[in-house]
Every structure is written in C-alpha cells, then in structure tokens.
Amino acid sequence: MGRKLLLEHINVPGINTLEVYRQKGGYRAVEKALKTLTPDEVVEEVKKSGLRGRGGAGFPTGMKWSFLAKPEGVARYLVCNADESEPGTFKDRYLMTHIPHALIEGMIVASFALGAKTSYIYVRGEMMPQIRILEKAIAEAKAAGWLGKNILGTGYDLELYVQPGGGAYICGEETALLESLEGKRGNPRIKPPFPAIAGLYGCPTVVNNVESIAAVVPIINDGGDEYAKVGIGRSTGTKLISASGNLVKPGVYEIELGLPVEEFIYSDEYCGGIANGKRLKATVAGGSSVPILPANLTLKYANGEPRLMSYESLSEGGFATGTMLGSGGFIAFDEDQCIVRNTWNFARFYHHESCGQCSPCREGTGWLEKVLHRLEYGHGKMSDIDLLVDVSKKIEGNTICPLGDAAAWPVASAIRHFRDEFEWHVKEPVKSLSSNYGIANYAVPIEKKVEEVKQDNS
Amino acid sequence: MADLMKVTIDGITVEVAPGTSILNAAREIGGDIVPPAMCYYSKLEGSGGKCRTCIVKVSKGSEKDPRPMPKLVASCRTTVMDGMEVQNITSPEVLEARSGVVEMLLINHPLDCPVCDQAGECDLQDLGYEHGLQKTRYEFERRTFERIDIGDKIQLHMNRCILCYRCVFTADQITNKRVHGILNRGDHSEISTYIQTAVDNDFSGNVIDVCPVGALTDRTFRFKNRVWFTKPVDAHRNCTHEKCNGKVTLWYKGEDVLRVTARKDQFGEVEEFICNECRFDKKATSDWTIEHPTHISDTSVIASNHYETFKPLPVIKENPALQQANKVELEKTSKF
Numbered sequence: 001m002g003r004k005l006l007l008e009h010i011n012v013p014g015i016n017t018l019e020v021y022r023q024k025g026g027y028r029a030v031e032k033a034l035k036t037l038t039p040d041e042v043v044e045e046v047k048k049s050g051l052r053g054r055g056g057a058g059f060p061t062g063m064k065w066s067f068l069a070k071p072e073g074v075a076r077y078l079v080c081n082a083d084e085s086e087p088g089t090f091k092d093r094y095l096m097t098h099i100p101h102a103l104i105e106g107m108i109v110a111s112f113a114l115g116a117k118t119s120y121i122y123v124r125g126e127m128m129p130q131i132r133i134l135e136k137a138i139a140e141a142k143a144a145g146w147l148g149k150n151i152l153g154t155g156y157d158l159e160l161y162v163q164p165g166g167g168a169y170i171c172g173e174e175t176a177l178l179e180s181l182e183g184k185r186g187n188p189r190i191k192p193p194f195p196a197i198a199g200l201y202g203c204p205t206v207v208n209n210v211e212s213i214a215a216v217v218p219i220i221n222d223g224g225d226e227y228a229k230v231g232i233g234r235s236t237g238t239k240l241i242s243a244s245g246n247l248v249k250p251g252v253y254e255i256e257l258g259l260p261v262e263e264f265i266y267s268d269e270y271c272g273g274i275a276n277g278k279r280l281k282a283t284v285a286g287g288s289s290v291p292i293l294p295a296n297l298t299l300k301y302a303n304g305e306p307r308l309m310s311y312e313s314l315s316e317g318g319f320a321t322g323t324m325l326g327s328g329g330f331i332a333f334d335e336d337q338c339i340v341r342n343t344w345n346f347a348r349f350y351h352h353e354s355c356g357q358c359s360p361c362r363e364g365t366g367w368l369e370k371v372l373h374r375l376e377y378g379h380g381k382m383s384d385i386d387l388l389v390d391v392s393k394k395i396e397g398n399t400i401c402p403l404g405d406a407a408a409w410p411v412a413s414a415i416r417h418f419r420d421e422f423e424w425h426v427k428e429p430v431k432s433l434s435s436n437y438g439i440a441n442y443a444v445p446i447e448k449k450v451e452e453v454k455q456d457n458s
Numbered sequence: 459m460a461d462l463m464k465v466t467i468d469g470i471t472v473e474v475a476p477g478t479s480i481l482n483a484a485r486e487i488g489g490d491i492v493p494p495a496m497c498y499y500s501k502l503e504g505s506g507g508k509c510r511t512c513i514v515k516v517s518k519g520s521e522k523d524p525r526p527m528p529k530l531v532a533s534c535r536t537t538v539m540d541g542m543e544v545q546n547i548t549s550p551e552v553l554e555a556r557s558g559v560v561e562m563l564l565i566n567h568p569l570d571c572p573v574c575d576q577a578g579e580c581d582l583q584d585l586g587y588e589h590g591l592q593k594t595r596y597e598f599e600r601r602t603f604e605r606i607d608i609g610d611k612i613q614l615h616m617n618r619c620i621l622c623y624r625c626v627f628t629a630d631q632i633t634n635k636r637v638h639g640i641l642n643r644g645d646h647s648e649i650s651t652y653i654q655t656a657v658d659n660d661f662s663g664n665v666i667d668v669c670p671v672g673a674l675t676d677r678t679f680r681f682k683n684r685v686w687f688t689k690p691v692d693a694h695r696n697c698t699h700e701k702c703n704g705k706v707t708l709w710y711k712g713e714d715v716l717r718v719t720a721r722k723d724q725f726g727e728v729e730e731f732i733c734n735e736c737r738f739d740k741k742a743t744s745d746w747t748i749e750h751p752t753h754i755s756d757t758s759v760i761a762s763n764h765y766e767t768f769k770p771l772p773v774i775k776e777n778p779a780l781q782q783a784n785k786v787e788l789e790k791t792s793k794f
Contacts, residue, residue, distance in 0.1 A: 168643070185640065190507035190535045356621060356640075356647035358508045363562040366645045370598045387595060394558030397529045398510050 002256045002269075003230055005218040005238045006211070010098055016133065018140040021101040027146060029220035033109045034154045037220075042113035046216060048224030050236035055081060055172075055209030056287065056327040057402075058311045061216075067196040068114055069204040077205040078111045078119040079181065080213050083165050083172040085124055086287035087349055088329030091240035092210035094252040096123075096130045099214075100137035104160065106213035108146060109220055111158050114206055118159050121210075122177050125167035134162045169353035173401045174207040175199075176355065187357045188401035209327075211240055232258030235310035239328055245283075246334035248272035257310045261285075262299045264309055265332065278334040281439050282418070285314050286326020288346045289406030291413030292339070293323050294442035304446050319413065335439035340425050340432075343414040344372035350407035361404040364395040368411055375422060378429030385422050389415055418442070463540040467491055467514075468548045480533035480544055481512055485725060491546050492725070494556075494588075496563070496581055496670045497622035498534035500727055505627050506534035509620065510559045511585060515552050518543035530555055557589040565596040566645065567671075568617045576672030578685040578759045581726060582620060603648060608638070609656040611677050611738050612666060616648050619673035625649060625665035632731050633659045649673070660699060663737040667720050667728045678738055679717040685709070686760045688716055690752035695736065695745055702733035707752050708743075715741045724755065 004010075014020040021027070033042050047062030068076065080103065084092040096103060103121070111119045123131050138160050141147050149157045163181055165171045171180045175189035178200050199205025215237060219227045228236045235257040241264070244250045249272040255264060265280065266273045274280050280295040300306055302321040307313055314325045333342065351369040356362040371388055374380050392408035399405070415422060421437045462473040465483050468491045474483045482500070484492045493514055498506030506512075512534050516527040521541030530552060533544070546552055564586060571577040603616035621640070626649070629638035638657055641650045651657055657665070666674045688709040697704030709717045718737050720728035740746065754761040774780045774788070781788060 170643075190532070351644060354644040356642075356644040357623075358510050359559055359562050359620065360510055362621065362645050362647070363565050367562075367565060367596060367598075394555065394562065398513060398555055398559065400507060400532075 002254070002259065003238060004254050005227075005230070006095065006102060006214055006240065007099075007252075007254045015099055016097075016101070016137070018101060018137070018144055021099070025221075026101055027105055029217045030105055030108045030112075030146060031152065033112055033220050034152050034156055039113045039115055042109060042220065045219055045224035046113070049219040049227040050224075050231075050234060051212065051215055051219060051227070052235065052311060053209060054211035054215065054239065054327070056086070056289075058325065061208060061212050064196070064208070065110075065114060065206060067194075068206055069197050070115065071204070075118065075201075075203050076114055076116045077200045077203055078107065078114050078116040079174075079177065079200060079205055079207045080107060080119070080121040080210055081172060081174065081177055081207050082121055082123040082127070082130075082210045083169075083177060084127075084210070084327075085167075085169040085172055085353075086289065086327050086329055087346065088242060088244055088284060088331040089287045089327045090242045090244075091252050091328060093127055093130055094242075095210055095214060095240065096127070096134060100130075100133050101141065102214045102217060103134070103210055104137055104141050104146075106216045107160055108151070108158060109216050110206075110208065110213050111160075112156055113216075116206075117157055118161070120181060120200075121160070121162045122171070122181055123162055123164055124171075125165045128164070131162055131164050138162065168355075169349075170355045170401070170403060173403065176401065177207060178205065187355050188403075190400055230256050232308065232310050233312055235312060235325075239309070239325070241309070241328045241330050243271050243330045243332070245330075245332035246275045246278065246337065247332050248275050255309055257308075258313075259309045261307045261309055261314075264330075265299075271332070274332065274334050276334070278336065279439055279443055280332060281335045281337060281442050282333045282339060284329070284331040284333075284410070285309075285323045287329030288331075288349065289402075289409060290324040290326040291319055291322075291409050292343075292417065293321075293413070294417045295439075296443055296446050297321050297417070300446045302446065319409070320416075323413070335443075336436060338376075338432075338436045339414055339418040339421050340372070340376050343411055344369065344376045346410045347372050347407065350403065354403060354407070358400045358404070360395045361399045361407065364391055364404070365407045367391055368395075368407065372411070375425050376432075378425070378433055380422075380426045380429070382423070382426050384426070385415055385419065388412075461540075463538050463542075465538040465540075465542045465544065467544045468546050474538060476537075478538050479506075480514060480516075480531075480536050480538055480542075481506075483538050484533065484544075484546065488724075493533045493546055494581065494585055495534055495725070496585070496620060497624060499624050499627070499668055500725075501731075502624060502627040502631060502668070505622075505624055507532045509563070509622055511556055511563075513552060513555055513559070515545040515549045516542060517545050517549075553589070557591075560585050560589040561591065561595070563620050564590060565594065566601045566617075567620070568600060568602075570618070573681075574618065574672040575675045575680060575685075576618075576669075579726075580672060581670040601645060606650075607656075607677070608651050609658055609662060611663060611734065612657060613675050613677050613680065614649060615673050615675065617673075618671050619649055620671055621647055621649070622670055624668040624670065625674055628665050628668050628731075629657065629662070632664055633661045635659055638665070660733045660735070661701070661731055663734045664720065664728070664731045666737075667722070667731075670726075676717055676737075678741075682716045683711050687711060688760075690754065690760070692721060692749040692752050693746035694749065695740065695747060697733060697736055699733040699735065701731075702736060703730060704732070704736055705730060706732055706736055706746075708746060708748075713743070715743060715746075717741075721752070 009024045043065045051061045052058045170176045171186040173188045176186045180186035195205040264270045283298040311325045315322045347369040351365040354361045354365045392412040395404045396408040425432045493512035496509035513530040514533045520539030637652045691708045695704040708715045720732045
C-alpha cells in the first residue's frame with residue numbers, strides 16, 4: 001500500500017467540513033508555520049522537499065518561490081491555478097470537492113511563506129459546485145479565525161478570494177490566468193517579465209497548481225526531508241493521477257512517484273487492468289498535451305527496462321520513445337480504440353481553445369484539425385500524414401505560450417508511433433469508418449537487450 | 459546612463475542602449491538583416507510578439523551566460539544582453555520557421571491582392587514574395603467574414619486581417635475612447651467595435667495606417683487607384699487640432715489628391731499620427747504646402763514607374779565608361 005499524504009482521510013465522512021478536517025489533524029501546518037517558523041524557513045522546507053509543480057511543467061516549487069522579487073512597499077500575491085481543463089485531468093476538482101480545507105490550509109501556509117496579504121484561487125468557470133464548496137470552506141475557516149486579520153494572534157493578515165474564470169483552457173496558462181484575473185481578455189503575456197517579477201497588477205506573483213499548494217501541508221507537518229524520502233530520485237512525494245479510459249477502475253489515485261507503470265495499470269490497488277478483458281493499445285500518460293505512447297513503450301523503455309511513474313522515467317528516451325508526466329492525466333486506450341480519431345479529437349480541442357493571439361497556433365491548430373478530420377472520415381491522402389508532421393513542427397516552439405506545443409505534440413507523436421494506422425485510414429477509407437485497425441503490434445513486448453559483457457583479456 | 463551593450467546580429471556588431479530589443483538593434487544596423495515585423499509597432503506600447511515573423515535565433519545569450527536560448531525568440535520583445543549573438547538570415551532554422559509562419563498567415567488570407575487597396579504597400583505581400591510558397595498546401599475553405607463599416611470613413615475587411623492587434627493598441631492609446639477590440643477566440647477571433655458602434659474620434663483614421671494588411675481601408679480611397687500609379691508627396695498644413703502637427707504624405711494621381719496618409723519611415727511605421735480632418739477632409743492641393751516628393755525605397759513596387767527612378771539617356775547605353783560611372787543607378791533601372 002503506497003503512502004497517502006493528500007488523500008489520507010478522503011473517505012472520512014464530513015472531511016469537507018472544518019470540524020472533521022480539524023479532528024483529523026487539519027490546520028496543524030498553519031499553526032506550525034505561523035507560530036514556529038519564519039517565512040524563509042517555510043520556503044527552505046519546501047525547497048528541501050524537492051516538490052515539483054504538479055500542474056504539468058514540473059518546475060521545482062521551492063525554487064519558484066525563492067525567485068519571487070521582494071521589493072519594499074509592493075504587494076505580493078499568491079494565485080492558485082485551479083483552472084484545470086486539460087482533457088484527462090480531474091485531480092484538482094476531486095481534491096477541491098472532497099477536501100477543500102487541504103487547499104485552503106496550503107494557501108495560508110504558502111501565502112505566509114511568500115508574504116502575500118491577498119491570495120486568489122482562480123477556478124475554472126465550469127466548476128461551479130467547487131466554487132461554492134470553496135467559498136463555504138473559506139467562510140468556515142474565516143469564522144474560526146484561520147483567515148482574516150491577525151491569524152492565531154501572530155499578526156499575519158490574509159484574505160483569500162475565489163475567482164471564477166470563464167472556462168477557457170488558455171486561462172490555465174499562468175500569465176493568461178493573471179490577465180483574466182485582472183478582468184482582461186485571457187491572452188497569455190509575452191515573457192519576460194515573468195510573474196515572479198511582474199505578475200498580477202504588475203506586482204510579484206507566484207502561480208501554483210492546486211495540488212502543489214495542497215502538498216505544502218504534509219511538507220510542513222512532517223518536514224521537507226521526510227517528504228523527500230517518498231518518491232524516487234528528483235521526483236519526490238506523492239502525485240495524484242487522474243486515470244481514465246478503458247480501465248477497470250478509473251478514478252483519482254494518489255501514488256508514490258516511482259511506482260512502475262505496469263503496476264499502476266494492472267494491480268488491483270490501482271486501476272485493476274484493462275476493462276472487459278481487452279488488451280492495452282496505447283496510453284497518454286500526463287494529460288492530452290503529452291505525447292501518446294504505444295503499450296509496449298508505456299510499460300518499458302526502448303531498452304527493455306520497466307518504466308516508472310515519475311517525471312524522469314516517463315520522459316526517458318526523449319520524444320522519440322518517451323512522454324511526460326505532465327499533470328497526471330492518465331488515459332488508457334484498449335485495442336478497439338482508434339488512434340486517428342483520438343488524435344483528431346485532441347486537435348479539435350486545441351483548435352477550439354487556441355486564444356488566437358499568435359499566428360502559428362491560431363492558424364495551425366485549425367489546419368491540423370481539418371486534416372485529421374479528413375483522415376478520420378476517409379477522405380485523406382498519403383501526403384496528409386507528412387503534412388501533419390510538418391505543420392506540427394512549424395507550430396512547436398514558435399508560439400508565445402505552451403499551448404502551441406501542446407497542440408503539436410500529440411499529433412506528432414501519434415504519427416511517430418502509429419503511422420501504419422494513419423496509412424491504413426488512407427488505404428481503407430470505407431473500412432476505417434466501420435471497423436478499426438486493432439492492436440497491431442503496438443503491444444508486442446520489447447526485447448530486452450542483453451548487454452554485451454566486455455571481455456577483459458588482461 | 460548605463461554602458462552600451464554590444465550585440466552581434468548576423469556577424470555585424472552594434473552597440474545599443476540597455477533595454478533595446480533585438481529588432482531595434484537590427485534596425486540600427488539596417489539592411490537585409492532587419493527581421494520583418496507584422497505586429498510590432500515602435501509607437502504603440504505593448505505591441506509585438508504576436509505574429510512571430512520576427513523570430514530569430516539567439517546563439518549566445520550574453521557575455522556572462524553564453525548558453526544559447528533554447529527556442530527561437532520574437533526579436534521585437536526580447537531585449538539585448540551584452541555580448542549577445544543573434545542569427546537571423548544566416549540561420550536556415552530561422553528562415554524555415556519564418557516561412558512556416560508566413561504560410562500560416564496566408565492559409566486563411568483571401569489572397570485578393572488584385573482587388574485590395576493595400577496591394578503594393580502590404581507587408582504580408584512582401585513577406586509572401588520573400589518566404590511564401592507558390593502553391594498553398596491548405597485545401598479547405600478559407601474563413602470568411604462579412605465586411606463591416608466601422609464609422610463612415612473606415613471599412614473593416616476581416617477576411618484579410620492577421621490579428622496583429624496594432625489597431626487595437628492604436629484605438630486604446632492614441633484615441634480617447636476605447637470602442638474597438640477583439641471578439642471571440644482562436645481562428646474565429648475578429649476585430650470589432652462594441653456592438654456595431656462606429657469608431658468615432660479625431661484620430662480613428664490612424665488604424666488604417668497601422669494596419670499591415672488591407673483589413674482596414676480608407677473608404678474615401680477605396681478602389682480609386684492602385685498605389686503604384688499614384689505619386690506620393692510630402693506636405694504639411696497648419697492643423698488646428700492640438701495633437702496633430704499636419705505633416706502628411708499626399709498621394710497624387712495627375713492633379714488630384716486621392717488620399718492622405720501619415721508619413722511613414724523606412725520600416726513602414728508612421729512618424730506621427732495625424733487627425734481625421736487632415737486625412738479625410740483636406741483633399742485639395744490648395745489646402746497644403748508641398749515640400750518634396752516622398753522618398754520611396756527602390757525595392758518598393760511604388761517606385762517602379764516613378765519619377766525618382768533614373769532613366770538612362772541614350773548616350774549612356776553606348777558608352778562603357780559612363781555605364782561604369784552610373785553603375786548603381788543603372789542597376790536600379792534593370793531591377794524591375
């Protein structure tokens with residue numbers, strides 16, 4: 001049984017209320033941080049913990065906090081990014097629905113560490129129930145003196161606000177989120193300056209994912225060193241994985257980083273294998289924007305070593321044979337799923353969600369979608385496949401924000417690994433509408449390369 | 459004043475003030491190495507970074523941190539560092555990426571240059587000639603919009619728009635009232651006014667000048683003439699508007715002034731914004747004090763049948779010594 005740090009008490013009835021949360025040891029971290037630690041010590045603990053951003057990029061949180069500019073007389077802000085809209089990712093919503101106080105507790109500690117007197121939780125507009133839950137929880141916390149003026153008599157003031165967004169995927173990009181929070185059109189800003197220097201209202205700002213902020217609570221409770229013991233290598237701690245797709249038990253799982261992918265998919269403790277006794281064809285390991293991998297490369301590296309659920313291990317092999325942990329949106333596809341259709345579906349999403357600010361993404365995402373639609377519906381040409389690769393290459397890296405990359409990677413990787421399926425769609429336009437390509441040899445186990453033992457003649 | 463920063467662009471070194479963007483440093487050098495800019499406008503705060511045509515490769519970050527930047531950067535919004543080395547036209551990677559951007563800009567563009575008033579002075583047309591393919595790889599219906607009139611003098615032809623946001627910044631910064639912005643998202647985005655409100659203020663006409671393509675056109679000039687048949691002349695008048703100094707370019711066809719625009723510098727940016735009275739209402743030679751013919755770059759189509767172009771006398775054609783002496787001028791005549 002893996003260690004649970006965030007979801008330990010998730011099944012306790014009434015854990016969404018302050019009373020039960022407090023009984024289970026809630027708000028200990030606030031007491032400890034505000035009463036016994038200085039802000040810099042809190043930052044130091046988070047640095048020691050090796051916590052990496054849980055929103056997708058995996059940037060070390062403690063490092064991000066220490067980059068925050070601290071000019072005299074200028075307000076600083078902490079903004080929680082709860083604009084979770086990546087297809088396949090639903091961990092933050094789960095956390096906010098069931099243990100809202102974990103997020104609020106984390107927000108208080110993190111705001112204290114950063115010296116922010118006002119903090120915001122920017123929630124995606126579609127998550128109206130979660131907005132209500134958070135507002136209720138904030139009211140409870142405020143009534144109990146955990147928020148507001150002079151918290152716990154330490155002289156630290158904090159106001160926490162929930163801001164509903166308009167439901168745009170692009171507002172999950174931190175600078176677009178700040179624009180939206182300021183009441184403007186949610187277009188990503190051009191960096192530099194980074195938010196740590198000039199963010200919300202031109203003031204230094206830290207934007208963190210819900211899960212990153214919630215993870216601060218166990219770090220402060222147990223100490224950064226203790227947290228760093230969980231996990232593997234530079235991927236410390238636990239991670240919430242939103243498992244979806246053709247799994248026996250889809251859902252949100254808290255795993256210790258370093259869990260083998262095979263165990264995550266097939267063990268009964270986690271996803272319980274592929275539904276209806278089918279075989280695994282492919283996975284998207286970290287939300288729709290990371291490269292898709294065929295089953296054999298999901299479970300093993302190209303050299304036959306088992307792949308683990310961690311930042312480093314999933315990206316082992318680069319984009320040629322690897323993927324990314326991303327935000328932890330794990331989507332499994334069984335042998336009856338059509339990769340072309342799925343790629344089209346993702347491309348359609350990015351086309352719809354592109355903000356339209358910079359040209360390659362605005363025009364390129366629509367182009368990708370139209371070509372993929374044509375392939376999926378049997379009007380494709382062989383040259384379309386290379387066209388897709390070329391267009392995705394021209395989007396990638398040439399845009400203001402990572403949405404362009406996110407739109408390009410799934411297409412490029414699907415063609416890289418499943419080219420024969422795309423070709424089959426062109427060759428069999430009628431058949432491909434009614435049946436699908438099947439599993440082919442995507443799940444053929446990778447031969448373990450035997451390392452040559454060097455003969456030492458001396 | 460802080461020390462000047464040394465930056466090398468395509469092997470040419472220039473010293474610029476700290477805080478200068480790579481694009482502006484390149485403009486100080488001038489010539490072919492200046493990256494094209496479709497959305498950046500030096501007079502508009504916050505512009506730039508959107509069209510991605512000015513992307514360059516930073517092969518050496520600075521003297522202190524010589525690592526190259528991982529991605530191509532937008533030169534208009536990246537400030538120089540001391541010792542920075544930049545590759546623009548010497549990098550095949552940059553040229554390929556730029557032609558990719560141009561292709562993207564053109565896939566939904568109607569390519570109606572033959573009936574577009576901007577043709578001949580269109581930045582997108584220039585870019586298309588330089589980087590575009592002869593044939594498009596885009597085989598779908600292009601995005602279309604209805605033409606709308608924003609005010610009685612300006613027409614918006616959204617099909618042609620490349621969403622550079624220049625007119626939005628202009629409406630925001632030059633004029634008092636913000637009634638003009640972007641609606642919708644992604645490739646459905648469109649420039650529009652607030653619920654059919656006409657753009658109505660003294661400087662609204664400047665959105666026509668800042669538009670790099672033919673999306674915003676002057677209704678008093680629509681379909682009157684091709685720009686290369688008109689002759690530009692610099693002129694001024696004593697404008698009564700407090701913010702306008704009345705320095706303009708008049709575009710003549712025969713004896714008639716067909717259109718009035720602000721004066722543009724060598725990078726196609728207006729030198730000073732002009733008021734609507736100068737632009738739309740003063741179209742008689744008697745309103746203006748003529749200064750001199752506007753200098754038009756030899757590479758522009760407007761210069762092709764122009765009075766500034768050297769017309770060689772018959773005697774030069776036969777005399778090699780004279781040909782040698784007039785070499786530069788003769789090259790211009792053979793260019794087109």
